[in-house]
Amino acid sequence: MTRLENLPEPQRSHIAKTELPTFDTHHWATGPALSRRRIALISTAGLHRRDDMPFTFEPGDNYRIIPGSTASDELIMSHVSTNFDRSGFQQDWNIVFPLDRLHELCDEGLIGSVAAFHYSFMGAMDPTDLEPSARKLAGLLRDDKVDGVLLVPV
Amino acid sequence: MGGLAHYIEQEGVATTQISLIRLHTETIQPPRALWVPFDLGRPLGVPNDAGFQKRVLVSVLELFEESAGPVLKDFPEDAPVTGKQDAVWTCPVNLALKKTDLDDADALRAAFKKETVELRAWYDLALRKNRRTTMGVSGLDINQIVAFIGAFIDGVPVNPRQDLSLAYTLNFAVDDLKAFYYEAVATRPGSTPPGAAELDDWFWGQTVAAKVLLAVKDRCLQKDDKMMQLLGKLLLVPMSQVSSEDRGQKTEDRSS
Numbered sequence: 001m002t003r004l005e006n007l008p009e010p011q012r013s014h015i016a017k018t019e020l021p022t023f024d025t026h027h028w029a030t031g032p033a034l035s036r037r038r039i040a041l042i043s044t045a046g047l048h049r050r051d052d053m054p055f056t057f058e059p060g061d062n063y064r065i066i067p068g069s070t071a072s073d074e075l076i077m078s079h080v081s082t083n084f085d086r087s088g089f090q091q092d093w094n095i096v097f098p099l100d101r102l103h104e105l106c107d108e109g110l111i112g113s114v115a116a117f118h119y120s121f122m123g124a125m126d127p128t129d130l131e132p133s134a135r136k137l138a139g140l141l142r143d144d145k146v147d148g149v150l151l152v153p154v
Numbered sequence: 155m156g157g158l159a160h161y162i163e164q165e166g167v168a169t170t171q172i173s174l175i176r177l178h179t180e181t182i183q184p185p186r187a188l189w190v191p192f193d194l195g196r197p198l199g200v201p202n203d204a205g206f207q208k209r210v211l212v213s214v215l216e217l218f219e220e221s222a223g224p225v226l227k228d229f230p231e232d233a234p235v236t237g238k239q240d241a242v243w244t245c246p247v248n249l250a251l252k253k254t255d256l257d258d259a260d261a262l263r264a265a266f267k268k269e270t271v272e273l274r275a276w277y278d279l280a281l282r283k284n285r286r287t288t289m290g291v292s293g294l295d296i297n298q299i300v301a302f303i304g305a306f307i308d309g310v311p312v313n314p315r316q317d318l319s320l321a322y323t324l325n326f327a328v329d330d331l332k333a334f335y336y337e338a339v340a341t342r343p344g345s346t347p348p349g350a351a352e353l354d355d356w357f358w359g360q361t362v363a364a365k366v367l368l369a370v371k372d373r374c375l376q377k378d379d380k381m382m383q384l385l386g387k388l389l390l391v392p393m394s395q396v397s398s399e400d401r402g403q404k405t406e407d408r409s410s
Contacts, residue, residue, distance in 0.1 A: 003191055004177055011393040020181045023160050026224055028185055029168040034218050044155050050290050053317070054326050073286035078326060082392050085195030085350035087336050090288050092201035101207050111215065127157030134158045138165030148218055149162055151171035152197050153155040
């Protein structure tokens, strides 16, 4: 369980002492009812297609595009951290990238539609370094008619 | 994660997110978040349980129906326990670690190679059963990976990837090596897949591969290259397994 108190040291202290950005303003984007929203996934698990370059710390190497047609055997993970479980992803990609589940919820009418493109960052980066890419991505999401983004950490 | 939510929301696209570290989410205060009490690496809770995953998804998506934020809610269920209830889980291969001379680089490499050959049949079975593998980040096959990583024990191998630095090739080769081991042993017939901590305890406590990686970790720390240093300090061996006292510790002891 990721209750902080249950994590072993030194991982617990490492996570507790991580420097984080804070935000003075709290924007609140609106949209249609959930049953009419178009949902995109953004993961920070360092996911990409098998023939994409793995993630690195090179400046600008921030995200990968995952087309909605990507099959489960095409998606791999190159996150640099070794301090989280990967065996769940090895058994079932939905544990970090719940695309099958999203399509099922769409078929059941809970959401309106599933985006044509999804995205992955590698979460080991300083969040402020990702700001330009995130803002650019928002435009790409709007082009895909997305009005609901589900962010999934790892 | 919460930072991305702020930036995207500021551009006018609504976001909702899963939170694995509640403390971080309380600090960053993204617009909408659902904290889940699951292992790091398992934000949807449990593999191959569509019903459970769907309950998590519905809970986090329903935050779009909130009228104002920031909102942070807690998912009310723990992930179903896997592995630990199956007390008979053991590795399908009898790994003879005690016979390995860890101070002899050639003997260690030979034992490492032998171990991967023994596991190959189980990896192939897993591949046929799952019809997918998460190996492939390094672009090397298992024989190339064993030779490449093994050479680090007492030397510096030629980088087989011209488009990546030696340090990144090592990092990705280690990812693929662990995927090979974990996928191979999670497929034992008549046994439910072990839990995450059980697999870690097995790999780091019982395999020659782990002994090789610990030796390579020490070699990385001797290098001047910054990425090699980072590999040695943080990226090859999990923090929970760095100490010899912790390595292979029983899951029940560590989580109590």
